[in-house]
Amino acid sequence: MAGFAISMVYISMRKGNAMWQLQQLRHFVAIYEQGSVSAAARQLGLSQPALSRSMQRLEDAVGLVLFQRDTHHLRPTDFAQSLYRQANRILQESAGLDRMVGRHREGKAGVISIGCGPFVPDILMQMLSGPNVLAQGQRLDIQVGEFHTLQKGLYAYRHDFMVYDLRLRQRLPDQDDLVTHPLLALPLRVVASPKIMAASAVAGSDEQALKTLAFEQRWALPRVSRNYRRETATWLTALMNERGGPDYQLDTISSCLALCREGKALTLAPDSMIAGDVASGALCILPLDAGVDAQPSMYRLRSHPLSEPAARVWQFLASSQT
Incomplete structure (x- = not known):
């Protein structure tokens, strides 16, 4: 009109x-x-x-x-x-x-906007980097943020859908308008550089010595919501409370892993992101229970039908395994 x-x-x-x-x-x-x-x-x-x-x-x-x-x-x-x-x-x-x-007037209908929480962007890129996911002229716009910010973006149609921890579903209004699809649960491992382990001479099976090492080292972690902090193991909660948070608070796991590889910090990461580094000896997993896992889930609104490109990405993620 x-x-x-x-x-x-x-x-x-x-x-x-x-x-x-x-x-x-x-x-x-x-x-x-x-x-x-x-x-x-x-x-x-x-x-x-x-x-x-x-x-x-x-x-x-x-x-x-x-x-x-x-x-x-x-x-x-x-x-x-x-x-x-x-x-x-x-x-x-x-x-x-x-x-x-x-967006349609400016010819940007081929942009798929996904809002992501912590631990998610790197995992998404692993899943979506293969051939035949995006058609010619389509592109992904992945934006990282906290739950409250991403929720606003979802309901304001700034995001086609968002990927965040499944345990926060009940915080969203109008549950009847909500469509969710859980992705795989991802246990988070405590990761260190072999340089740190060699310098400390800590035996890999000595849990108490490993916890002491964890308290002595710097930590790099992505920005997380309070629910993650509440669910961490007692030793990790005490460590973060003592310091007032991680030494390096970054947007993505890949940024944290970059510091970890250089021996500058410990971090947490899912197996899918560290398997190659562990196999090559660039990183090692400390046998400490962090007490937390990532449970990424996709969220979209029934009242905001997905465009064809966004629907294709949604279906691809729903059918993929990490």
Whole structure:
């Protein structure tokens, strides 16, 4: 339809003949997040009276009070808290539609965007680097991030799908709209350079000596969510708590392994990423139980049908073995 602009779409949540505009929802979300009309007005670049009038129109349309006002701040009502969750979803999907139209207009429909959590990007590239995965003119855009950030990207249609730990599924809203497909569970091994082992003269079977060595060495780890930290073995949890985290916090396992090969740090990695190095003697596995594994799973939305290229990648991953 000529001249159609998604950003001007009206959201038909009716009360009588009233209709809410996306703009009013944006105003509401800004006030909810900022906690005051003045702060939200500054953020939006509006005057306070204009923003107050917008909220009054929204409250009139709803027939309910959204904020309890006192001298110092606004307190959202129970209804406002429920509305905030739905309004965020609506605004994200609207922005996603804008981006989808823009990508097609710019000829970027062949880009497959995948949001990835820790331990995933390198494994994905192992799986997707073979021939016949991507057709001519198609390319992968793999973006690494934390769960909360990737979740926003999924619901805003910035990602065709995301790959993250299966154990976090329940944190996603609207489970009926969610499609998941688990990939293989990947135990994580404690990995070191033979240089470190030779310098320490620690016997490979002496667990206590190996743990002492682990406390003495630097560590390189990818950025992980709290659930990984909670599940690590007691000795590794104590080590990270003592240091306040790893010495090197990097985006990917491959970056951590690069430091490990040089003898600069220990790291954790799945078997599939270290088999060649272990066989060649470039790395060695320490017989210590890290107490954690990666359980990558693919997530997509039923309400966001995959493009043909993205669907092909999804099916390839679903049928592949690492």
